[in-house]
Amino acid sequence: MIQVSPHLPLTALARDGQTYQGELIAISEVSARVEWYKKDLSLKPTDIQSILIGSDSNPSIVFKIESSMDGLLSFDKDSQPEIRDFLHGLRKSQHLDICANHDVEHSSRRNGFEDVELPVLALPETAWADIDTSVSFLGRIFSAPILITGMTGGVAQGTIINERLAEAATAHNIPMGVGSQRMALENEAHADIFRVKRKYPKLFLIGNIGIGQLRSKDYLDFCQRAVDMISADALAIHVNVLQELIQIEGDRDFRGIIDKIGHVTTKINLPVIVKEVGVGLDVSTAKRLAEVGVSCFDVGGSGGTSWALIEGLRSIDPIIRRRGEVFRNWGIPTAKAVRDLRQALPKSSIIATGGVRDGLTVLKALHLGANMAGIGLPLMRAAIEGADQSSKLLGAIIEEIKIAKMCSGL
Numbered sequence: 001m002i003q004v005s006p007h008l009p010l011t012a013l014a015r016d017g018q019t020y021q022g023e024l025i026a027i028s029e030v031s032a033r034v035e036w037y038k039k040d041l042s043l044k045p046t047d048i049q050s051i052l053i054g055s056d057s058n059p060s061i062v063f064k065i066e067s068s069m070d071g072l073l074s075f076d077k078d079s080q081p082e083i084r085d086f087l088h089g090l091r092k093s094q095h096l097d098i099c100a101n102h103d104v105e106h107s108s109r110r111n112g113f114e115d116v117e118l119p120v121l122a123l124p125e126t127a128w129a130d131i132d133t134s135v136s137f138l139g140r141i142f143s144a145p146i147l148i149t150g151m152t153g154g155v156a157q158g159t160i161i162n163e164r165l166a167e168a169a170t171a172h173n174i175p176m177g178v179g180s181q182r183m184a185l186e187n188e189a190h191a192d193i194f195r196v197k198r199k200y201p202k203l204f205l206i207g208n209i210g211i212g213q214l215r216s217k218d219y220l221d222f223c224q225r226a227v228d229m230i231s232a233d234a235l236a237i238h239v240n241v242l243q244e245l246i247q248i249e250g251d252r253d254f255r256g257i258i259d260k261i262g263h264v265t266t267k268i269n270l271p272v273i274v275k276e277v278g279v280g281l282d283v284s285t286a287k288r289l290a291e292v293g294v295s296c297f298d299v300g301g302s303g304g305t306s307w308a309l310i311e312g313l314r315s316i317d318p319i320i321r322r323r324g325e326v327f328r329n330w331g332i333p334t335a336k337a338v339r340d341l342r343q344a345l346p347k348s349s350i351i352a353t354g355g356v357r358d359g360l361t362v363l364k365a366l367h368l369g370a371n372m373a374g375i376g377l378p379l380m381r382a383a384i385e386g387a388d389q390s391s392k393l394l395g396a397i398i399e400e401i402k403i404a405k406m407c408s409g410l
């Protein structure tokens, strides 16, 4: 069960015509936990037929209830497709809320870069104006070796967040990924959240789907629709097995996924990036992916945002919360993942994501063999904070890259 914060007001209708008011405090894929308002307690809510979440004047969704016992109401989501959309949106806004307001990073905060030393050049005979941060990546020239890694901004805030990030990426001429497009592929009404190229047509935009979507028999069509929806320049497929295993409702069967990724690379006429999201891509997985045609990897190593922890924090179930803490620091540190992958796959493109927070770390990542560094959480927080905050942060990071380049001679 996931905790709903802040709790959502609801009205329940019983079979005898009686109505009750309460709050949705937690919800899973099959049941909702409700706290009834005190004034209704003299009437014991029984035999609930439906609940309306939201207010009467602004209803967001009606759930048909199969059975109710005290505050626990069961429903069948498969017979009510709109519930899936509601739960999906809720999950995304919880992710955003947790990322904005909690410490969600690996607690040991070791992404491996703390042990990487760059050469020091005490007296570089160079001019600041001649320090060049530009880089060639996936067929385009960008002004700096960084990208905004794909992050979902949810339904309510998604449009404004994506717009702010797109503006920042365009201003600095760097690529940007969008977050998972699943909700828009399942419900076209959400597609505009991702269509930032309408306003920023020059942006190099990376589409995003998860391995969960590859389980569907229409997965090739799904990928093509994701690309077409946003006129993407590349497609990222995120691999998030640990996150799925922490979630009660997450996927548990990943058989045949690597071959399917291979089919996507041959079918989609664009670069395909396989990205981990905080656990790190290991060499054997990356080699298998390279065999089926993948040539760009985002290592998504440990030491940055911890999705195990975030999923734990979404739950009121103590077992799930414990799971999140136990696996908070699981994974291959980003620096190690980059070093190992570069050694194993010398010709592949490698993105170093996972705990990259400044320009010095970006240069360390490049020194270890990455082509680009990806930055997530701090740019998302900056976009939430204000209109030009993500652009300012990117500007600061690019200046740091220049300082690091000048002082190291790299």
Ligand SMILES: Cc1cc2nc3c(=O)[nH]c(=O)nc-3n(C[C@H](O)[C@H](O)[C@H](O)COP(=O)(O)O)c2cc1C
Binding pocket: 095, 096, 099, 149, 150, 151, 152, 153, 178, 179, 180, 208, 236, 237, 238, 275, 276, 277, 278, 300, 303, 304, 305, 353, 354, 355, 356, 374, 375, 376, 377, 378, 380
């Ligand atoms: C709020 C938020 C939402 C995210 N949503 C997605 C997503 O939808 N798809 C995806 O591939 N990665 C997603 N990520 C993961 C990031 O792309 C990135 O891999 C991860 O946050 C590690 O980078 P960081 O340590 O710089 O945050 C999300 C990250 C954040 C912080």
